[in-house]
Amino acid sequence: xxxxxxxxxxxxxxxxxxxxxxxxxxxxxxxxxxxxxxxxxxxxxxxxxxxxxxxxxxxxxxxxxxxxxxxxxxxxxxxxxxxxxxxxxxxxxxxxxxxxxxxxxxxxxxxxxxxxxxxxxxxxxxxxxxxxxxxxxxxxxxxxxxxxxxxxxxxxxxxxxxxxxxxxxxxxxxxxxxxxxxxxxxxxxxxxxxxxxxxxxxxxxxxxxxxxxxxxxxxxxxxxxxxxxxxxxxxxxxxxxxxxxxxxxxxxxxxxxxxxxxxxxxxxxxxxxxxxxxxxxxxxxxxxxxxxxxxxxxxxxxxxxxxxxxxxxxxxxxxxxxxxxxxxxxxxxxxxxxxxxxxxxxxxxxxxxxxxxxxxxxxxxxxxxxxxxxxxxxxxxxxxxxxxxxxxxxxxxxxxxxxxxxxxxxxxxxxxxxxxxxxxxxxxxxxxxxxxxxxxxxxxxxxxxxxxxxxxxxxxxxxxxxxx
Amino acid sequence: xxxxxxxxxxxxxxxxxxxxxxxxxxxxxxxxxxxxxxxxxxxxxxxxxxxxxxxxxxxxxxxxxxxxxxxxxxxxxxxxxxxxxxxxxxxxxxxxxxxxxxxxxxxxxxxxxxxxxxxxxxxxxxxxxxxxxxxxxxxxxxxxxxxxxxxxxxxxxxxxxxxxxxxxxxxxxxxxxxxxxxxxxxxxxxxxxxxxxxxxxxx
Numbered sequence: 001x002x003x004x005x006x007x008x009x010x011x012x013x014x015x016x017x018x019x020x021x022x023x024x025x026x027x028x029x030x031x032x033x034x035x036x037x038x039x040x041x042x043x044x045x046x047x048x049x050x051x052x053x054x055x056x057x058x059x060x061x062x063x064x065x066x067x068x069x070x071x072x073x074x075x076x077x078x079x080x081x082x083x084x085x086x087x088x089x090x091x092x093x094x095x096x097x098x099x100x101x102x103x104x105x106x107x108x109x110x111x112x113x114x115x116x117x118x119x120x121x122x123x124x125x126x127x128x129x130x131x132x133x134x135x136x137x138x139x140x141x142x143x144x145x146x147x148x149x150x151x152x153x154x155x156x157x158x159x160x161x162x163x164x165x166x167x168x169x170x171x172x173x174x175x176x177x178x179x180x181x182x183x184x185x186x187x188x189x190x191x192x193x194x195x196x197x198x199x200x201x202x203x204x205x206x207x208x209x210x211x212x213x214x215x216x217x218x219x220x221x222x223x224x225x226x227x228x229x230x231x232x233x234x235x236x237x238x239x240x241x242x243x244x245x246x247x248x249x250x251x252x253x254x255x256x257x258x259x260x261x262x263x264x265x266x267x268x269x270x271x272x273x274x275x276x277x278x279x280x281x282x283x284x285x286x287x288x289x290x291x292x293x294x295x296x297x298x299x300x301x302x303x304x305x306x307x308x309x310x311x312x313x314x315x316x317x318x319x320x321x322x323x324x325x326x327x328x329x330x331x332x333x334x335x336x337x338x339x340x341x342x343x344x345x346x347x348x349x350x351x352x353x354x355x356x357x358x359x360x361x362x363x364x365x366x367x368x369x370x371x372x373x374x375x376x377x378x379x380x381x382x383x384x385x386x387x388x389x390x391x392x393x394x395x396x397x398x399x400x401x402x403x404x405x406x407x408x409x410x411x412x413x414x415x416x417x418x419x420x421x422x423x424x425x426x427x428x429x430x431x432x433x434x435x436x437x438x439x440x441x442x443x444x445x446x447x448x449x450x451x452x453x454x455x456x457x458x459x460x461x462x463x464x465x466x467x468x
Numbered sequence: 469x470x471x472x473x474x475x476x477x478x479x480x481x482x483x484x485x486x487x488x489x490x491x492x493x494x495x496x497x498x499x500x501x502x503x504x505x506x507x508x509x510x511x512x513x514x515x516x517x518x519x520x521x522x523x524x525x526x527x528x529x530x531x532x533x534x535x536x537x538x539x540x541x542x543x544x545x546x547x548x549x550x551x552x553x554x555x556x557x558x559x560x561x562x563x564x565x566x567x568x569x570x571x572x573x574x575x576x577x578x579x580x581x582x583x584x585x586x587x588x589x590x591x592x593x594x595x596x597x598x599x600x601x602x603x604x605x606x607x608x609x610x611x612x613x614x615x616x617x618x619x620x621x622x623x624x625x626x627x628x629x630x631x632x633x634x635x636x637x638x639x640x641x642x643x644x645x646x647x648x649x650x651x652x653x654x655x656x657x658x659x660x661x662x663x664x665x666x667x668x669x670x671x
Binding site for chain 2: 017018020022023024026028030031037039040043048050056057065078079081082115116117119121122127128129131143144145146147148150151154155156157159161163193194197198224227228229247248249250251254255257258261292293313314316317320408409410417427429430431432435436
């Protein structure tokens with residue numbers, strides 16, 4: 001009898017070409033996604049005069065530098081150059097490119113699944129740390145650096161030491177106004193941003209099973225903010241229903257064979273995890289960050305912590321964070337005025353996120369300006385079909401095109417120094433959204449609530465008598 | 469990339485936790501070709517005020533010759549941008565010593581000959597105390613996995629494969645191409661048993 005295996009074990013052995021004596025595996029890569037930021041890797045390839053090994057398994061996406069406004073009116077020269085470089089590299093190497101004119105354009109971690117490029121049982125790499133998103137489908141998906149991108153381009157393989165398996169089990173029903181974003185911020189606040197370093201996290205439990213694919217993607221996306229390069233969820237009927245009929249998903253007999261294979265992709269009942277964490281869904285509140293690290297988060301009805309009360313040598317960092325954020329310990333986090341809001345990103349730019357935000361904003365006005373950037377052109381079209389764009393526009397927010405936008409501050413969408421932004425993104429790092437920008441991470445519904453009140457506020461009272 | 473076994477240089481204390489990759493190099497500098505050098509962007513917004521004037525008190529500005537950084541926990545957390553490593557390497561940094569590192573940062577570091585040396589709490593306290601007032605000469609030995617500062621010799625942790633790679637200065641692509649037959653046969657076997665794993669042709 002073979003020993004019980006984790007989902008990680010199964011995915012790993014399914015891709016292992018060889019295991020070196022030093023414990024490093026050479027793994028086969030099924031999908032490689034590249035973006036404008038991959039220019040360093042293509043430069044390494046040209047320096048070697050090398051070709052892309054498997055252009056059919058490589059896909060290019062314009063997202064990191066994609067302008068979200070006035071695309072036809074000319075763009076800043078450095079942005080145009082980044083996009084042209086990717087276009088040229090894609091042409092040279094015969095790589096299919098989702099460029100700004102493509103009807104499926106969008107953020108790489110939104111369109112991979114949307115196009116059916118992301119499937120259970122695949123190994124997926126991208127030069128972006130939020131590649132863990134694709135693990136929501138039961139894929140082995142992880143972010144890599146430029147040297148590794150060049151390696152995957154050249155060989156369609158990657159050297160990687162197998163991480164330890166960690167399981168986060170969430171059971172029970174989430175309360176109204178509580179979403180996958182809050183689950184993620186909750187566990188990262190508990191375990192710290194280094195809490196899952198060296199681990200691949202598998203999420204399981206009834207709460208996870210009841211999440212939509214959008215919610216599962218949000219959760220896996222944020223794994224890296226807790227230190228885990230990999231997040232994953234065993235595929236089930238929700239996964240299969242999402243994928244069926246997607247453009248690049250298997251069809252006909254291939255689909256049937258795929259389903260048979262995918263049903264095996266789950267941890268065996270007695271599989272042993274290196275680390276096990278359990279969370280009761282009922283204990284999770286709408287959560288918001290107060291500092292400059294995703295672990296610096298509290299329930300929206302809590303007070304900003306006193307740095308002196310923090311353990312594990314976290315006091316100094318907390319004090320510096322409060323200083324940067326312009327906040328005072330001991331005061332409630334709710335009621336903190338915001339200057340602007342942002343809804344979008346690979347974390348929370350999907351249709352369900354826009355529905356959740358619009359449910360709060362419907363018939364209400366935003367007291368502060370803000371941007372809504374759908375995760376892809378298809379999400380945008382779907383939202384417009386549902387009339388969600390009108391709700392955002394009528395509330396006074398700007399409805400723009402898709403891209404990484406204000407999450408990463410590369411395309412010109414920035415938060416000014418000293419300004420405070422309620423944001424549905426993934427990193428509240430110092431300077432992430434612009435030099436001196438003060439970012440508060442929260443769910444799209446919470447961002448919408450902050451827009452309505454002009455301050456950080458509990459979304460729950462705003463949801464009474466409306467469908468969330 | 470040249471390999472190395474030992475390095476002796478000036479170690480500088482950067483007593484900060486969570487020095488993430490957005491701080492190591494703000495995104496706005498990342499469209500620059502590497503050939504222009506990334507050293508000037510290292511920790512740019514911490515080292516300079518909003519007018520671009522150097523903050524004279526910031527550690528790296530007081531000791532531009534440092535080749536070893538001693539930092540707090542979770543160094544290099546955040547994005548996969550290898551530019552964070554380029555900024556360190558181009559500024560002359562050969563090793564970062566910290567209690568923990570972002571996983572992707574650490575592997576990017578090794579791919580560029582930069583040592584991410586992980587030390588325990590005791591060693592961290594010893595190093596932070598010794599460097600609190602002044603930078604000091606430190607010797608790093610990859611074979612023994614030790615950092616020596618004055619009379620202190622402290623152990624650091626490093627994955628074995630990373631140690632080998634740093635010492636040999638290996639280029640992974642060349643190594644991998646030696647396994648071309650194994651890769652081809654894996655590919656062919658996956659293609660015949662798991663044909664669904666290849667992208668379908670969109671309608």
